[in-house]
Amino acid sequence: MTDLTLTEVAAAIAARRVSAEEVTRACLDRIAKLDGRLHTFITLDTDGALARARECDRVLAGGRALGPLHGVPLAYKDLCHVPGLPTSCGTRTPEYFTSAIECTATARLTAAGAVTLGKLNMTELALGPFGDNPHHGDVDNPWKAGHISGGSSSGSGSAVAARLAYGALGSDTGGSIRLPAACCGIVGIKPTYGRVSRAGAMALSWSLDHLGPMARTVRDAALMLQIVAGHDPHDGTSSHRPVGDLMAALDRAPAGLRVAVPENYYLDGVAPEVRTAVEAAASVLTALGVRVTTLRLPDPAILSDVANILARSESSSIHARVVHDRPHELGAAVRSRLEIGFHISAHDYLQAGRLRARLAREFIAEVFAETDALLAPAIPEPAPSLAALTDAPVDEIVRRMGRFSRLTRPFNALGLPAVALPGGFSADGRPLGLQIVARPFDEATALRLAHAYEQATALPTRRPPE
Amino acid sequence: MSEIEPSSRRQVQGDVAALAGTIERTAGDLALPEEPSNFAVVLEAGAPRD
Numbered sequence: 001m002t003d004l005t006l007t008e009v010a011a012a013i014a015a016r017r018v019s020a021e022e023v024t025r026a027c028l029d030r031i032a033k034l035d036g037r038l039h040t041f042i043t044l045d046t047d048g049a050l051a052r053a054r055e056c057d058r059v060l061a062g063g064r065a066l067g068p069l070h071g072v073p074l075a076y077k078d079l080c081h082v083p084g085l086p087t088s089c090g091t092r093t094p095e096y097f098t099s100a101i102e103c104t105a106t107a108r109l110t111a112a113g114a115v116t117l118g119k120l121n122m123t124e125l126a127l128g129p130f131g132d133n134p135h136h137g138d139v140d141n142p143w144k145a146g147h148i149s150g151g152s153s154s155g156s157g158s159a160v161a162a163r164l165a166y167g168a169l170g171s172d173t174g175g176s177i178r179l180p181a182a183c184c185g186i187v188g189i190k191p192t193y194g195r196v197s198r199a200g201a202m203a204l205s206w207s208l209d210h211l212g213p214m215a216r217t218v219r220d221a222a223l224m225l226q227i228v229a230g231h232d233p234h235d236g237t238s239s240h241r242p243v244g245d246l247m248a249a250l251d252r253a254p255a256g257l258r259v260a261v262p263e264n265y266y267l268d269g270v271a272p273e274v275r276t277a278v279e280a281a282a283s284v285l286t287a288l289g290v291r292v293t294t295l296r297l298p299d300p301a302i303l304s305d306v307a308n309i310l311a312r313s314e315s316s317s318i319h320a321r322v323v324h325d326r327p328h329e330l331g332a333a334v335r336s337r338l339e340i341g342f343h344i345s346a347h348d349y350l351q352a353g354r355l356r357a358r359l360a361r362e363f364i365a366e367v368f369a370e371t372d373a374l375l376a377p378a379i380p381e382p383a384p385s386l387a388a389l390t391d392a393p394v395d396e397i398v399r400r401m402g403r404f405s406r407l408t409r410p411f412n413a414l415g416l417p418a419v420a421l422p423g424g425f426s427a428d429g430r431p432l433g434l435q436i437v438a439r440p441f442d443e444a445t446a447l448r449l450a451h452a453y454e455q456a457t458a459l460p461t462r463r464p465p466e
Numbered sequence: 467m468s469e470i471e472p473s474s475r476r477q478v479q480g481d482v483a484a485l486a487g488t489i490e491r492t493a494g495d496l497a498l499p500e501e502p503s504n505f506a507v508v509l510e511a512g513a514p515r516d
Contacts, residue, residue: 239509343479344485355500440508
């Protein structure tokens with residue numbers, strides 16, 4: 001049953017071929033079987049999930065469906081405030097984050113009928129791309145034990161890939177949805193900045209944070225995005241722009257669209273098999289009638305520097321109290337990254353913010369005059385061994401973090417929508433990750449291309465070994 | 467502020483100086499009206515026309 005995709009299981013429940021309780025029990029059974037190794041959950045709400053599933057079944061028996069996710073078990077990164085469950089944000093403090101309001105994104109999924117399985121593991125304070133956590137266990141990669149899950153939405157990526165949940169929410173400040181999606185071979189969407197409300201979720205960097213869905217297929221992730229996107233008065237950065245019909249966009253053939261593969265930066269120093277995967281994806285899209293070209297981009301490295309200044313400044317402001325009062329509670333690399341922010345001047349922070357506006361204006365004007373979307377790798381190599389990455393002094397580990405997330409961070413600075421999706425596998429079975437990036441608020445085009453590629457390759461049918 | 471090792475402090479200061487230097491070189495010719503909140507305007511203006 002857990003091999004069904006999110007949209008397939010939603011249809012099966014709606015048609016009463018299977019009950020929400022049966023589906024929820026199937027997920028709980030897999031969690032019991034696999035999570036001892038994977039470490040994806042921080043809080044598992046078995047009783048709450050079963051009670052909610054039974055409620056869904058009663059409602060459906062009465063002839064009513066709550067919404068398109070009626071009875072579908074989901075789980076959420078442990079920085080979303082869900083009433084009745086603690087929010088550790090990956091720290092050792094169970095109630096590290098509280099909010100006067102429920103996370104808008106989780107509330108919308110619940111209103112659409114979802115069953116909450118629990119709260120998912122993450123890198124401490126969402127500060128790191130590997131998925132390790134000294135307090136809740138390192139999240140393992142379902143495809144290859146001992147290799148990173150990617151982070152910081154590590155539990156979200158691993159749990160969905162291992163079929164412990166049909167979908168999850170993650171957050172992305174420098175790649176934290178796309179990196180675990182790529183490492184774990186699933187789909188993750190970083191929407192346009194302002195598209196999905198951040199209300200009720202812990203902030204790491206309010207200028208760069210994005211919440212978004214993670215699921216096994218493009219259609220599954222698109223459905224979740226359709227539900228969580230749209231204006232929210234509780235988030236001052238939330239856009240009023242209409243979301244449109246994302247599901248209808250999936251079924252439009254991509255022929256005639258223009259896609260560009262970056263000539264600079266994105267293929268520099270990547271593993272040969274990553275380059276091959278990008279070239280193969282370009283060939284698949286070409287065969288579908290997409291006009292694929294190459295394009296030199298305005299320097300992404302400066303965008304990455306801008307994002308770093310903003311992220312370090314804002315994260316050290318938000319989490320100053322724990323650094324000042326309880327530094328011993330933080331992992332060494334997380335503490336080191338937070339401390340950088342204390343040394344950045346107000347002048348540099350403001351210059352970075354001003355520069356971001358100009359760079360985004362120039363990038364959007366130049367790039368999208370030539371193309372409708374970009375096709376690039378999401379990770380520079382398939383998920384490396386965690387031991388190999390972390391067997392180094394803290395300063396070197398921090399540098400490795402920066403290198404591993406260098407392909408995703410520029411799009412946080414730009415605020416552009418980016419869909420991470422599987423792009424094949426390495427020779428030893430580790431997923432290769434791609435990302436498709438579109439104009440602001442044009443998630444529909446990125447999803448349309450991603451769906452067409454996915455349908456042509458049938459990659460989601462492959463499942464991790466057990 | 468918490469205490470950090472002198473070698474790490476030097477590393478932090480070096481990292482910050484490098485980042486700030488890059489920003490300052492690139493931001494040197496920013497137009498006077500440019501401000502951080504323009505970013506949201508840029509995104510809205512860059513959206514596809516329906």
